[in-house]
Amino acid sequence: MKKCSLCHGEFEVSIDEVDFLKKINFKFGDKTVAFLEPTQCPDCRNMIRTSHRNEQYLYQRKSDLSGKQLISLYDPLSSRGKNYTVYSQSEWHGDSWDSTVYGRDFDFSRSFFEQFYELNDAVPKMALIAVGNENSDFTTGTGYCKNCYLINSSEYCEDCYYGKLLQSCHDSVDCSYLYDSERCYECFSCRKCYGCVHVYYSQNCSDCFFSENLNGCKNCFLCTNLNNKEYYFMNQTLDKKEYQCRVEEFMGSYSNFKKASEILKKLRCERIHKYSNITNSENCTGDFIIGSRNCHNCYDMNDSEDCRNVWLGVQVKDVYDCSNMYIKPELNYQVMGTIETFHVAFSLYIFHSQNVLYSEQIHHSKDLFGCVGMKNKQYCILNKQYPKEEYSRMVERIVEHMVETGEWSQFFPPQYSPHGYNESLASEYYPLSKQVVTSRGWHWHEDRTQAAYQGEHYPISDNIKAVPEDIIQHILECEKAKKLYKIIPHELRFYKSMKVPIPRLCPDERHKNRMLLRNPRHLWGRKCAKCQSNIQTTYAPDRSEMVLCGECYLGEVY
Structure with a gap:
């Protein structure tokens, strides 16, 4: 058993996880780069990932390209949001700017995360995370x-x-x-x-x-x-x-x-x-799993296989410790938000791309490391273009540097999230007080909205x-x-x-x-209320509901 570096609870790294870490490794030139075993428990890994995702809170601000009013995920008055450059979706996908303009050399005297977030703050952000929509600007x-x-x-x-x-x-x-x-x-x-x-x-x-x-x-x-x-x-x-x-x-x-x-x-x-909502599936644990097999501690999974610790996946294969994965992502590890990706790790919002590491907001690209806002690019590090051979050599050196600094195999820290913890998806499943959040050095968003309407109350x-x-x-x-x-x-x-x-x-x-x-x-051990067999369920043992195993449930309801 290992002790989580964040919550200090005990957790186990299964044999399947060890084998997966060997399978997900990346090869650069003649050298294979492997990931280290996780230092946080599955819940804390998910909390850290989802602290970077805001789904509910939208803000009005101006496009930094056209000056037009738009709706954005990023609060223009927050400590981090006020420093961002934000474009509308059409402006971001347009040809008027090039993300490699923001490219920079890697400084081996500084940490990777420090340099990555300097780049991240500089590269224009899409106001909302959206792909291929029509007349759906407020989504x-x-x-x-x-x-x-x-x-x-x-x-x-x-x-x-x-x-x-x-x-x-x-x-x-x-x-x-x-x-x-x-x-x-x-x-x-x-x-x-x-x-x-x-x-x-x-x-x-x-x-x-x-x-x-x-x-x-x-x-x-x-x-x-x-x-x-x-x-x-x-x-x-x-x-x-x-x-x-x-x-x-x-x-x-x-x-x-x-x-x-x-x-x-x-x-x-x-x-x-x-005990669990698992339908037409084989060898699965978790909840709300349909048409899947070999998915463990997974939730809201459809037509997926060989996954572990995945929160929300559609047609997912060989994916561990990921959230919000859609439309055939394969061989992904520690990723948040993808559509049709292959061989991606420790990244945020990757679409139609492959062989991507430690990157954010990538579209139709491959072979990237530490990049932000890239479209149709290859062999880039910190948004700087490299020849193929030099790209491989540089990534090897950067990985060695990250191992020394303790950053390798760690997800982007929550203190770098563009959103307050209480704005993030993490807060829905792992609510924390302002005191706990700020004591960890993470951001807390202060709600400045007030009912300013002074008109007559409308009777409904x-x-x-x-x-x-x-x-x-x-x-x-x-x-x-x-x-x-x-x-x-x-x-x-x-x-x-x-x-x-x-x-x-x-x-x-x-x-x-x-x-x-x-x-x-989260799964707890509990006994079926009828036959007393052991079950794994999202109903905590101290809850009062009558929870039955699959066999007893079928006998009672059907």
Whole structure:
């Protein structure tokens, strides 16, 4: 057992991990460069990676190229953000600038991270992390989306608003972890659903409301743990007409939606829970794994194999200790945010590239070390171009230098993150107090936003039927955070067509409420509540839910 250098807890480096470190090594000339075994536990490794990712907080600032107003991940008033050069996506991808202009020699009298972040601060940044989108300027961590607004970590979506991790979805609002679905509202961890409202952990369902853990169901309201049922209300069958009358009593009314939510909370506590959501998979541990094999301590994985400690992956192969990996990344280690990459390590936001080390924001490139903001480049170090042979010799020397300084095989330190820890994805899964964050030398973002609107309070009708079209012209105040928010035209049309009331919380608070539904990404040992067999589960042993092993769960629910 090893002791984590950050949290000081014990952790084990498995034989599989040792073998993977041999497989992922890089070859420069005749010399093979290997990575050292990790010094932090898997949770701390993930926390360090995700401290560099901001998904929720956007800021207004000017493009440093055109002077136009834009929306950015980087706060222009923060200690780090104010020093950045920021371009819009189209400007960044344009031909008016060249990242090699910022190239520099490596100084062997100084640390690598110090030099890398001097370069990082100088190279223009893309305002938002996005690839191939259309009319989706207010999204980040997105690819190939159209007509989307305030979504993140999503691909191939259209007409979606206020969401996280939407994959191939259409016309959906306020959803998270939604796959291949359409016309859904406030749904969480659902797949192949249509016309569903406040439905969680369900698949292949249509026209269901305030329900959880349904499979192949239609027209169900306030139901849990059902399979292939129709016209069920609180797990009791009704005829079609009676069902429709009962449901219509709730639709459109904010007060009645609140009542339904409270009933569902009670049903959630009472229902049986499966130890893990692993489907059509072989030899996997973690949660929310589908169509995968040999994936251990992995979460939100689809069609992947031979992975360990991966948080969110789609078609991933031979990847260890990575987060937000999409569209066939292979042989990656300690990477955050990729699309279609091969042989990449210790890097951030790499797209359609290969053989990349210790780099950030790289597109369609290969054979890079310590580079930032590169497009269609090869054989560069700190953004400086080298001949192939000299590139290999220099990388060998830099690796030896990093071994001496203790930087080799370490991820970018959180103190260099462009975001405050409380802005980062890490804070959602590993919340820390301001005191702890600052004591570690990491940044804390001070929220300077205040409700400056002094106009008349806009009264929101209880039922969506009575809400006038002019609500889109008014500013609303969040009932919880007191932040200001607005209803946009498409959003209002969606609410009226779906018969759902106007939300009383701002988008950020709605997101936080959905994330409370998700278990920690951590495995505990626990016993099945029925047969007492040992299970690995994201339900901590001190939690009160009835958690069953896979075999007992099937016997109870199916």
